[in-house]
Amino acid sequence: MSGNQNLFEMSQAQLDEVAGILNLEPSIYAILREPMRELHVSIPVKMDDGQTKVFKGFRVQHNNARGPFKGGIRFHPEETIDVVRALATWMTWKCAVVDIPFGGGKGGVICNPKEMSSGELERLSRGYIDAIWEFIGPDRDIPAPDVYTDPQIMGWMMDEYSKLRGYYIPEVITGKPVAIGGSLGRDDATARGGVYTIIEAAKHLDIDLSTATVAVQGYGNAGSNAAILMRELVGAKIVAISDSKGGIYNKQGLDPHQVLQHKIETGSVTNFSQAENVSNGELLELSVDILCSAGLETVLTEKNAPRVRAKIVAELANGPTTPEADKVLYHNGVFVIPDFLCNAGGVTVSYFEWVQCLNRYYWDEEEVHQRLEQKMTKAFQTVLAESLKRKVSMRLAAHIIAVTRVTEAMKLRGWV
Numbered sequence: 001m002s003g004n005q006n007l008f009e010m011s012q013a014q015l016d017e018v019a020g021i022l023n024l025e026p027s028i029y030a031i032l033r034e035p036m037r038e039l040h041v042s043i044p045v046k047m048d049d050g051q052t053k054v055f056k057g058f059r060v061q062h063n064n065a066r067g068p069f070k071g072g073i074r075f076h077p078e079e080t081i082d083v084v085r086a087l088a089t090w091m092t093w094k095c096a097v098v099d100i101p102f103g104g105g106k107g108g109v110i111c112n113p114k115e116m117s118s119g120e121l122e123r124l125s126r127g128y129i130d131a132i133w134e135f136i137g138p139d140r141d142i143p144a145p146d147v148y149t150d151p152q153i154m155g156w157m158m159d160e161y162s163k164l165r166g167y168y169i170p171e172v173i174t175g176k177p178v179a180i181g182g183s184l185g186r187d188d189a190t191a192r193g194g195v196y197t198i199i200e201a202a203k204h205l206d207i208d209l210s211t212a213t214v215a216v217q218g219y220g221n222a223g224s225n226a227a228i229l230m231r232e233l234v235g236a237k238i239v240a241i242s243d244s245k246g247g248i249y250n251k252q253g254l255d256p257h258q259v260l261q262h263k264i265e266t267g268s269v270t271n272f273s274q275a276e277n278v279s280n281g282e283l284l285e286l287s288v289d290i291l292c293s294a295g296l297e298t299v300l301t302e303k304n305a306p307r308v309r310a311k312i313v314a315e316l317a318n319g320p321t322t323p324e325a326d327k328v329l330y331h332n333g334v335f336v337i338p339d340f341l342c343n344a345g346g347v348t349v350s351y352f353e354w355v356q357c358l359n360r361y362y363w364d365e366e367e368v369h370q371r372l373e374q375k376m377t378k379a380f381q382t383v384l385a386e387s388l389k390r391k392v393s394m395r396l397a398a399h400i401i402a403v404t405r406v407t408e409a410m411k412l413r414g415w416v
């Protein structure tokens with residue numbers, strides 16, 4: 001999944017750079033470089049054939065100086081503890097950069113959900129909560145969906161936690177179905193938040209989005225909603241889309257809804273009748289205005305980065321760009337909206353969901369959208385100002401802001 005790149009080392013290298021710039025005290029640096037706590041669990045699951053299979057799972061809690069740990073759970077066959085560590089670290093920065101009162105955490109289970117029945121998935125989801133429930137909670141650690149987990153899985157997990165505690169506790173997990181305490185607007189929040197940052201970036205770069213072309217790499221929740229919203233909110237033309245099996249291209253534009261329907265019916269976006277097939281590699285190098293990387297990590301490397309022709313790279317995925325690629329893109333003047341800013345809309349609406357659950361008072365969709373737009377726009381402008389002031393990339397600027405905020409909280413709490 002992460003190729004040769006160790007994602008956790010990559011996140012530590014990013015912190016090293018920031019620590020140098022901010023002159024971080026060694027004790028602060030030592031706390032931030034490692035997760036505060038991590039759980040490794042074994043989850044026995046009765047499979048449909050009657051056999052019991054034991055799955056390995058993790059929950060990593062990176063930092064909770066600013067509030068309870070927060071972050072998604074991934075179900076992936078190639079999940080590793082280092083990937084989860086890196087993602088937990090990025091959650092700390094993500095929550096800090098959009099200024100919501102959470103720290104960072106992440107969970108993962110090594111499994112292939114594409115090969116599991118719904119019953120098996122439910123038993124695995126409940127088993128995972130049985131294994132970690134004492135370490136999570138509405139004021140401790142609040143999980144959410146991520147790669148290959150969805151609202152139904154969150155619903156099962158919330159139910160399992162509530163049963164263990166003896167009463168209904170919807171605020172323990174976010175990204176749930178709306179009927180059981182989910183928030184309106186959570187479904188497309190990651191993409192919508194990303195689109196708000198693209199709108200701000202385009203203003204800054206003087207790009208007219210109504211005539212802009214877009215390529216979307218990855219067509220899960222974030223990618224498909226980003227394609228739909230880029231077309232419907234700003235009138236951009238989606239010319240290329242890919243998923244793990246390959247990509248499609250039509251310079252006249254693609255209808256993202258039709259492509260999604262095709263993916264649901266055939267299992268992939270490829271072989272769509274109104275487009276030619278392209279490889280994932282080709283898609284990344286197309287001459288488009290905006291490239292949304294919404295798949296898995298480390299797809300932009302030092303090999304392909306020199307050939308990226310997009311003006312804006314919007315990182316809807318976590319960790320799609322290696323540090324080497326990042327330098328190339330910056331050097332070539334590609335404007336990168338870094339992952340933990342670009343995709344922070346998901347956790348921001350998770351925060352709104354948590355607030356609504358705690359209050360047992362639910363907002364209408366319009367209110368969610370408005371508050372999300374406010375949060376994303378403010379975060380983007382703060383990062384942009386920092387990047388212009390210091391003449392550094394948006395990623396480094398975002399790291400500087402996030403690390404500064406977390407450090408301040410740690411100092412005020414008297415940790416260092």
Ligand code: GLU
Nearest residue numbers: 071072144146346347350
């Ligand atoms: N998994 C999403 C992320 O990486 C959302 C996390 C959340 O809502 O807690 O940001």
